[in-house]
Amino acid sequence: MDTAGLANAAGQSCARTAAWLGCLIALFGSSQVLAQPLTDSLGTWKLEELRTKEGKFFKGLVQDEREHDLDFAEIVQPMGKPMYAVLRWVRKREILTLTKLPDEEHEQLLKRFEQFRLRTVIEAGKMEDLLLRTEEHGAQTHHLYDGPWFRVDSTTDEETTRRCVVRIEQIFQAYRMILPPKGRPQELLRIRLYGSLDQYRDELRRLKLNISNPAFYSSRERTILAGTDLDTYSRHLTEIRHDHEQARKEWEQRDTEFHKHLPEEVAKLKAAGFTQNEINDEMNLRKARWREQLAAKYAQLVEIDRRNDGKFAEVTAQMFAQLYHEAFHAWLDNFVYAKSRKNVPRWLNEGLAQVFESGRLDGQSLRLDAPSPTRLATLQADLKREPWPLAELLNNENAPFLEGHARDSKAAERTYAYAWGLAWYLAFHEQKLSGAALDQFVAPAAAELSPIERFEKFTGKRLPDFEKEWRRAMLEARPPR
Numbered sequence: 422m423d424t425a426g427l428a429n430a431a432g433q434s435c436a437r438t439a440a441w442l443g444c445l446i447a448l449f450g451s452s453q454v455l456a457q458p459l460t461d462s463l464g465t466w467k468l469e470e471l472r473t474k475e476g477k478f479f480k481g482l483v484q485d486e487r488e489h490d491l492d493f494a495e496i497v498q499p500m501g502k503p504m505y506a507v508l509r510w511v512r513k514r515e516i517l518t519l520t521k522l523p524d525e526e527h528e529q530l531l532k533r534f535e536q537f538r539l540r541t542v543i544e545a546g547k548m549e550d551l552l553l554r555t556e557e558h559g560a561q562t563h564h565l566y567d568g569p570w571f572r573v574d575s576t577t578d579e580e581t582t583r584r585c586v587v588r589i590e591q592i593f594q595a596y597r598m599i600l601p602p603k604g605r606p607q608e609l610l611r612i613r614l615y616g617s618l619d620q621y622r623d624e625l626r627r628l629k630l631n632i633s634n635p636a637f638y639s640s641r642e643r644t645i646l647a648g649t650d651l652d653t654y655s656r657h658l659t660e661i662r663h664d665h666e667q668a669r670k671e672w673e674q675r676d677t678e679f680h681k682h683l684p685e686e687v688a689k690l691k692a693a694g695f696t697q698n699e700i701n702d703e704m705n706l707r708k709a710r711w712r713e714q715l716a717a718k719y720a721q722l723v724e725i726d727r728r729n730d731g732k733f734a735e736v737t738a739q740m741f742a743q744l745y746h747e748a749f750h751a752w753l754d755n756f757v758y759a760k761s762r763k764n765v766p767r768w769l770n771e772g773l774a775q776v777f778e779s780g781r782l783d784g785q786s787l788r789l790d791a792p793s794p795t796r797l798a799t800l801q802a803d804l805k806r807e808p809w810p811l812a813e814l815l816n817n818e819n820a821p822f823l824e825g826h827a828r829d830s831k832a833a834e835r836t837y838a839y840a841w842g843l844a845w846y847l848a849f850h851e852q853k854l855s856g857a858a859l860d861q862f863v864a865p866a867a868a869e870l871s872p873i874e875r876f877e878k879f880t881g882k883r884l885p886d887f888e889k890e891w892r893r894a895m896l897e898a899r900p901p902r
Contacts, residue, residue, distance in 0.1 A: 467530065468496060470520040471511065479509065482530045483521060485597060487569050489513055492594060494534060506534075507786065508543045510594055512550055542786040543594045548583040555579075568593075570756070572609045577616030577651040584733060585614055585651075591787050592745050593752070595777060599789070599854060602756040610751050611644040612744075616655070621648025636743035638751050645747050649740040654733060665722050672718055679711055746778040764863040766872070768814050768836075772844025773854070775837060781901060790849045794900035799838040804892055811888045814839050815872040842895050850894055853880065 468480040471493050484492040495507045522530060556563045564582040566573040570593050575582040589612065615621040618635075624646060625632060628639070636647035683704065690700045750770065758765055779793035803809065814836070847853045861867060862879040873884055880887050 466496065466533065467522055467526055469522055469527070469530070470518070471516060472518045473511070473515050474517045475515070481506065482527070482534060483519070484508065484531075485601075490569065492597065496534070506542075508594055508598060510544070510546045510590060512546075515550075542788045543591055543598065544786050545587050545591050548580075548587055551583050551586055553579060553582065553586075567609070570610065571612050573612045573614060575614040575616070576620060577614060578655045581616070581651050581655050581733075582614065585737070588737075588741060589744070589748070592748060592777060592780065595780060595787055595789055596749060596752040596756075599773070599777075599848060600753065600757045600859075604756065604759065606643075606755050606759070608643065610755055611642075612748070613644060613646050614651070615646070615648030616650075616652035618648055618650055621646065624648075634743050635740040636747045638747035640751075640754055643751070643755065645744065645751055647740055647744045647747075649737055651736065654736045661725070665726065668722060669719075672715060676711075676715060742778045745780060746774045749774040749777045758863055764865060764868055766815070768840040769844055769847075771837065772840035772842075773848070775841040776845050776848060779841075788901075791901035792845060792898050793841065796838055796841045797895070797898055797900055799834065800842045801896055801898075803835060803838065804896055808892060809835060809839055811839070811843065811891070812873060812884060814843070815876050815884075843891070846891055846894060847880075851880065 469482050471479045471481075471483075479493060479495040480497075481493055481495040484494045486492075490510060490512050493509045493511050495509055497505055497507070521527060551566060554565050556565060561576055564573075564575045564577070564579050566575075566582070566586050568586075568590060571589070573582070573586055573589065575585065577585075613624070615624065621635070625637070630637065635649050636645060638645045686707070687700055687704060690703060695703070753765065753770060753773075775793070775796065776789060779796065781788045781791050844854075853859065858879060862875065867875050867878075870878065877884055877887075882890075
């Protein structure tokens, strides 16, 4: 996956290079998305309007509003193309004007948008907008972030902390889209980021936890621990930037020297007997060649900067995948079904956690509806060979989901694949994971039914009929390109 929120400092160096090249280099990914078309005509929808102080203008609806920020679902219909939606996280201090519909029309718009919200992509916020504070603990500097849903305590450097917080905010927006909160605990969920695996492992040993995953959720302490070699990456990036800054200064100096010596070159050509037109042609040719050489060098530096920014995704890929997984359990536990979480079947809990774990980044936008290629391939291979009856998954509360979410056995791999496939299908094909139906499915009263009776009531279909449709749909599903 590509990283969300390119490094601000790297972006600044790109902008400086762009000034020399006379072109613009984008700092953030575009909002172009791949989403299922909205079947209604946008012209029949009354939309709310948001204008930012930067001059950006969006039409859509306010999905959720808090004291200092809001989620705005932009609804777009390009000429001759399907409609799509982009969920944007907007700080209120950035807003110039916000025109909302009357309450009744706003509720009508929300209901209309409900069927499309699972096809919405979530755009990342900007790193520079995050408010961080620092604390010193011994010889270690901690960067702290207090958001509306969680608090981050990070031991890595400020820029890397900002990158990570942007990604975490983005996935929490996704949680809110799929399973809206039903309340908020008195204390924020805590996320502790460690800049090195050694720090992370030391903390796990202190807690007497023997796990190998790069992220872990402790429901007792309401804390997510996560760590990887962020500090090593940060040091490498700092060295690269230093070298590039030196190279840029060197080429800027060469450019100054080139233009400084132009009058001498003109004088030499005159002394050699060239005409003014010949001198002009020669000097224009030399300038063009120099600009070409200069542009090529700066373009090379920009490309290396971009590749190094992409390294962040490689370094953090495993940590973020596991963090997304663990943070979903924390979201469900703290914000959605806190009092009745024991009534959420484990296959659904683990299945949805995998859906979020495999979220796909398209530029700066997070997309969840695209099926995970690896999980889909595993499930399809099993369905073609000897399908596992869904009744066994539903009935088996002790299915082999392994502690720490490892998958080092065939039974566990199969269980995870079926749980993912069932949760993904219910979310994006059946759109069952919202509203009263899901609430009733996990309500204490539902526990009086057998797992299969409970599932049939939830889906409104007999299990054999549902299973036939589900298998066909999963075999026909294709991974994103």
